[in-house]
Amino acid sequence: MSGRNWLWLPILCLVLLLVALVPLTESRYAVFLGTDILIHGLFAVSLNLLLGYTGLVSFGQAAYFGIGAYTCALLMKKAALNFALAFAAAGVFGALSALLFGFFCVRLTKIYFAMLTLAFSQIVWVIAFKWNSLTGGDNGFVGVPFPQNLDSAVRFYYFTLAVVVVSLVLIRQALISPFGRILTTIRENPERTEFIGINVKLFQLIAFMISGFFSALAGALFGIFNHSVFPDILFWPASAEVLIMTILGGMYSFLGPVVGAGVLLYLRMQVASYTEYWPLILGLILASLLFFFPGGIVGFIQDRLGRLRRKP
């Protein structure tokens, strides 16, 4: 265990350094893609707190991402609240909606849990879609300003990087704490966890709230990044997409989902300029993944490294 950390730490620092240097390329494309990947990386990690660590398949995570985006954008533009407050409110509101929906969802198990998360996210989507006077409905909520002092793409990139890194450190801390250990025992065996004295539903609900909080922060960043919020980000394919990112990168490693977000968004950008059949390509990637690399990209690499090390 300690040997592995020793190897990973320098690699992690190097990657972080490279990520921090991206704006020096002065490529608008790189900064744009980088911001997008960071935001979705955080989103995917927050989903994976449920999927890979607690064993809960949320098929409606877009709800919290969207709630965060709308909350932050609406508060800034309609209530003229300053960015810091609106951003914090987005997270809190995400966590509160997760508490409300999660209260019902954790009462169900497996496929029923997944279906109910989907149902709630579709309800949120319909509200955003139909409530024209508040959200602008299908025309979107446009003209969300860059906050003061974050008024360039590069500055916003660094702000996003900081938020994402701090968030990931906090999530990581919670996952290697006693609380995180209990989440993994729930994933492995909820019945047995109950009988070491844990209120399983309560712990699932707390995990759901933490996940909702960070998903909403990611959503808030996304709304500002795009200067607009459209109801699409609440629609079910958005929930599927973040699920695919997570599985693609590897749900049994902490940073796997970030890698998944990076690969998926990069490929989509590349493929979209050649062909309109992106969903077909995505389907093929997903199918081959499930058959040949069930642990995702990071799971595959870890497996290979492990084999190399075992050979003398």
Next chain:
Amino acid sequence: MILSVEGVTKAFDGFVAVREVSFSVEKGELCAIIGPNGAGKTTLFNLITGHLPLDRGRVVFKDVDITRLRPHRICRLGLGRSFQRTNIFPRLTVFENIQAAVLVHRGRSLDFFTPVAALFREESEAILESVGLRDQGRTMSGSLAYGFQKQLELGIALASQPELLLLDEPTAGMSAKETSATIELVGRIAREKGLTLLFTEHDMAVVFSIAERILVLHQGRVITTGSPEEVRANPEVQKVYLGETRCS
């Protein structure tokens, strides 16, 4: 008296699995429940530990009415159990399995900030040692041999430091050698820690070797209870149970 079961009844779709069962267990006793397949032993355990809601009756543990409490509450009162089908955390190491139960018992389960790796190492390792898994701590528990998994499950139950331990078929699926090793282990731990033990078991040799008192369940009813000698001598028991085992 540590456990008292009073007139407990449970039916599934009209089939009465447990009918008007009453018995009590004294502190420090090693008590066995026997009965042919389908007698209602596991159902009775699930009723006691809150895994199934009961139709009628009452369960009292240490003067607390636990009839309607949820399993995690019952566990925290000091009632531990193991399960008939092995019930561990397969993709955690053996050490982590035990440590998780210790964390909960020590009231640290809602600690979000302390790195877990170093917590309660000695206590967890002492439990591993006591169930004979000292050298398996770093193994993924799902890849352990079956007998070891059963020992691990016992360890998880012990980590909550229960006063009363319910073991559902602790030797199910074990070879004769594993069975006697496990029984020796269970008996030794129960004596060392002053545990009260209530267990179901299909192997008669095991039952008569360690139980101080035996309860015979047949078609959901208690047909007799007494010392091993009394039970062995009871003609009704011989008819419904012992005879059947000898034939099969």
